[in-house]
Amino acid sequence: MKKSLLSLLLLGLPMAALAAKLPVVASFSIVGDMTREIGGDRVDVVSLVGPDQDAHVFQPAPADVKRLSASRLFVTNGLGLEGWMGRLTKASSFKGVTVEAGKGIKTRMAPAEEGEEHGHDVVDPHAWHDPQRVQVYIRNITAGLIKADPQGKDEYQRRAADFAARVKQEDDWAAKQFAAIPAAKRKMLTSHDAFGYFGERYGIKMLAIQGVSTEAEASAKGVAQLVKQVKQEKVKAVFMENMTDKRLLEQLSKEAKVSIGGELYADALSKSDGPASTYLKLFHHNVETIMKSFR
Known part of the structure; x- marks a missing residue:
């Protein structure tokens, strides 16, 4: 009887460990991956806009509303990429921490779309293609994770520093390639x-x-x-x-x-x-x- 009870408890451990993870929703796959890199085993990340999908034209479904309402952290790009984000957060009554990963970067302005009235330049949201700006993403996501899960602070900071170093290494390599x-x-x-x-x-x-x-x-x-x-x-x-x-x-x-x-x-x-x-x-x-x- 004791052995059977112990077996059940042991079988239940993985489920308990999974339940203990911080539930995170990312707006799209790229910031979702950055969040996993920093969060490690402490987070369970779901990306609303998945691989090979387009965040510009995404339309949230009822299942996405449910996912966000059950999460404690919502990681977005910001900079105007997710035009649907306001409707989604309102529909889900999200009460957790929201992170705008691109907040605070030096933005690039791009020409207005053809046919738009007035022709004002618009903010280019694709800042993740500059590794130097990604360092800001890393800091913002790390701060959001710590706010949502203060107990994981040391691990988040350690993993963020490691990820930042690898991003810089890629940037240094790319700069050398193009300089030639x-x-x-x-x-x-x-x-x-x-x-x-x-x-x-x-x-x-x-x-x-x-x-x-x-x-x-x-x-x-x-x-x-x-x-x-x-x-x-x-x-x-x-x-x-x-x-x-x-x-x-x-x-x-x-x-x-x-x-x-x-x-x-x-x-x-x-x-x-x-x-x-x-x-x-x-x-x-x-x-x-x-x-x-x-x-």
């Missing part, structure tokens, strides 16, 4: 304007078919202008993205007579068996793919 390419050759075209921070960090001139949001549709006139610019500037690096429609880029590539250099990961990780299943893998993959076209 003449500035005049550092030009590339992508599906939408997601790599502005990346270009700013490494001195790369960026062209894009769409604006900072994938919701905007490029016009025939806009594509024609890009074709002309690609030819004039002799842009050789043209890239698809993992979560955008590839047909328009294929059309532009054909008209401009430039080959497509590969697939980049812009707004989402790949699935677990893909080349960009974590933030650091995403960054490394993108750098290597771009460098192949620059050489």
Whole structure:
């Protein structure tokens, strides 16, 4: 009898350990991975917008409302990326800690989407493509985890320092790679304007078919202008993205007579068996793919 009771208790331990984890909801896969890196075994992270999915056009479902209402920490990118976030938090009556991972970074302004009235520039939300700005993400997420789970402070700070060091190592490596390419050759075209921070960090001139949001549709006139610019500037690096429609880029590539250099990961990780299943893998993959076209 005692042995049977002990066996039941032992079987129950993993469930108890799981229940003790801090329930966290992340708005999309990239900040979800950063939160796992810092939180380790103390957190149970669910990303609302998963791998190969688009946070720009995401529409929360009832299941997402339920997930958020049961969580204690909500990690977002901010900077205007999640236009649906206010509706979701209101519907879920979320009472936990909300972290805006991009809060406090030096933002980049991008041209307004084609067809918008007034034509004011907008904040570019894709700051995770600059590893130096990711250091701010790390600090903000760490502070949020500590606020939601003060007992884990030492572990969160230790893991954050380790993650920050690995991000810096990738940044140093990338800077060295791009520095070896003449500035005049550092030009590339992508599906939408997601790599502005990346270009700013490494001195790369960026062209894009769409604006900072994938919701905007490029016009025939806009594509024609890009074709002309690609030819004039002799842009050789043209890239698809993992979560955008590839047909328009294929059309532009054909008209401009430039080959497509590969697939980049812009707004989402790949699935677990893909080349960009974590933030650091995403960054490394993108750098290597771009460098192949620059050489």
